[in-house]
Amino acid sequence: MAGFRLPSTGFRVPRPAAFGVDPGGERMARIRRSPHFTDGVFQNPGGPARTRPSGSALDFAKIFLDREARRRRTPGGTVPTHATTLADLARPPATALRLTWLGHSSVLAEIDGRRVLFDPVWGERCSPFPFAGPRRLHRVPLPLTALGPVDVVVISHDHYDHLDMPTIKALAGTDTLFAVPLGVGAHLEHWGVAAGRLRELDWHESTQVGGLTLTATPARHFCGRGLRNTQHTLWASWAVAGENHRLFHSGDTGYFEGFQEIGTAYGPFDTTMIQVGAYAEFWPDIHMTPAEGVRAHLDLQGGVTGGVLLPIHWGTFNLAPHPWAEPGEWMKDAAEEAGQVLALPRPGQPFEPAGDVPAEPWWRGVSAPVDRHWRRTVPPEAAPEAAEGGFDLAGDR
Numbered sequence: 026m027a028g029f030r031l032p033s034t035g036f037r038v039p040r041p042a043a044f045g046v047d048p049g050g051e052r053m054a055r056i057r058r059s060p061h062f063t064d065g066v067f068q069n070p071g072g073p074a075r076t077r078p079s080g081s082a083l084d085f086a087k088i089f090l091d092r093e094a095r096r097r098r099t100p101g102g103t104v105p106t107h108a109t110t111l112a113d114l115a116r117p118p119a120t121a122l123r124l125t126w127l128g129h130s131s132v133l134a135e136i137d138g139r140r141v142l143f144d145p146v147w148g149e150r151c152s153p154f155p156f157a158g159p160r161r162l163h164r165v166p167l168p169l170t171a172l173g174p175v176d177v178v179v180i181s182h183d184h185y186d187h188l189d190m191p192t193i194k195a196l197a198g199t200d201t202l203f204a205v206p207l208g209v210g211a212h213l214e215h216w217g218v219a220a221g222r223l224r225e226l227d228w229h230e231s232t233q234v235g236g237l238t239l240t241a242t243p244a245r246h247f248c249g250r251g252l253r254n255t256q257h258t259l260w261a262s263w264a265v266a267g268e269n270h271r272l273f274h275s276g277d278t279g280y281f282e283g284f285q286e287i288g289t290a291y292g293p294f295d296t297t298m299i300q301v302g303a304y305a306e307f308w309p310d311i312h313m314t315p316a317e318g319v320r321a322h323l324d325l326q327g328g329v330t331g332g333v334l335l336p337i338h339w340g341t342f343n344l345a346p347h348p349w350a351e352p353g354e355w356m357k358d359a360a361e362e363a364g365q366v367l368a369l370p371r372p373g374q375p376f377e378p379a380g381d382v383p384a385e386p387w388w389r390g391v392s393a394p395v396d397r398h399w400r401r402t403v404p405p406e407a408a409p410e411a412a413e414g415g416f417d418l419a420g421d422r
Contacts (some may be wrong), residue, residue: 047257049209052207052210052225056361061206061228067258067259070283071283073196075309076247097348098343100349100350101391104340106164107373108166109171111172112173114375118187120379122374124378125373126337126370126372127145129146129160129336129396130143131144132146136265136267136270136272137236140174141179141234141237141239142177143274143298144179144187145178145196148190151184154189159342159344160342162340166373169192175196175199176235179204180206181244181276182260182277183250183258194217197216205221205224206241207259208257209258211260224239226240226241228242228243228259229290232359236267238266241259242264242273244277245281245311260276261276262274264294269292271294273287273291273325275321277338278300278311280320285325288325293326295332296333296334297333299321300357303338303342303345305345307346313380318356332366333368340353348392348396357391358399369373371383
């Protein structure tokens with residue numbers, strides 16, 4: 026049986042199935058041919074990115090273990106979710122585009138007669154172990170079986186909060202296709218997905234599913250599921266184009282100027298799903314703040330407001346030192362300052378971007394007060410716009 030050694034003991038223990046497997050054979054040969062694979066690893070756009078916490082370990086520990094900070098990182102009551110049913114989702118969207126945020130980065134997108142499921146995570150923990158690791162902070166809005174048929178499942182990268190083995194195993198028994206970045210297909214095959222149902226793409230490669238074109242686009246992040254990180258599986262954002270609508274899902278990424286190029290090539294978009302949670306000053310290269318998320322959306326739209334921005338990657342798991350509700354509050358302020366339409370659905374609440382877009386700050390009923398540290402505090406005479414509540418969309422902290 027495959028296994029791994031515990032560094033402190035030298036004992037070999039069985040390798041958890043959730044670790045997946047490293048790519049090999051022709052899959053690895055294809056990875057080596059990628060223009061984005063250099064010196065034995067995939068490279069980030071914009072140069073090297075820090076993938077481990079930077080700064081003082083003591084400072085990080087003080088923030089992460091502080092009792093008051095820990096209290097603010099979780100909701101103070103039951104998180105409200107929307108009780109969507111199979112019957113609700115069986116009714117076609119009136120505008121041919123409907124989104125259902127299911128928590129964290131999981132989104133069901135119904136676009137031009139097709140159904141796309143992004144980063145589905147139905148597990149209780151984002152961890153290889155059922156007894157340890159971050160546990161979800163709200164219930165799953167609806168059972169996986171209540172989604173109905175899905176044309177394609179899109180995976181952004183292989184981290185546990187985006188690629189959930191139990192969920193993939195459940196979907197492996199359906200007829201859905203899977204679109205994944207290079208190398209990630211090795212995990213899915215290991216868990217029972219037939220090779221013929223995989224569409225494994227490098228950045229800027231596309232695949233057709235029905236009338237949709239799905240394109241893997243660059244992101245600034247990293248990969249890895251085991252005790253070592255080989256950087257042999259790619260991470261990606263995704264552009265989806267139908268006959269009449271276009272969508273963008275950021276996956277996990279730090280801000281980089283490549284959003285402008287993605288927008289020029291594949292946009293503008295009716296809706297962008299942008300990662301805005303789990304940021305910290307200790308890892309600024311690989312996750313965006315809400316202000317950076319608004320900036321990314323504007324870049325994708327050609328530098329102007331447009332479409333609807335749906336914030337993702339927040340509210341479901343406690344993965345960073347910031348307060349639980351801070352991404353929602355900060356994103357709401359940043360979008361209002363920019364004049365950008367923002368969707369704030371409860372987990373499980375379907376909405377059509379061309380219809381009534383949910384905008385209620387639903388988290389406030391179970392959230393501790395959030396300190397708006399992103400507001401500028403310089404004297405009015407120094408910066409009159411700051412006195413009106415302005416702040417820097419680049420995310421000055």
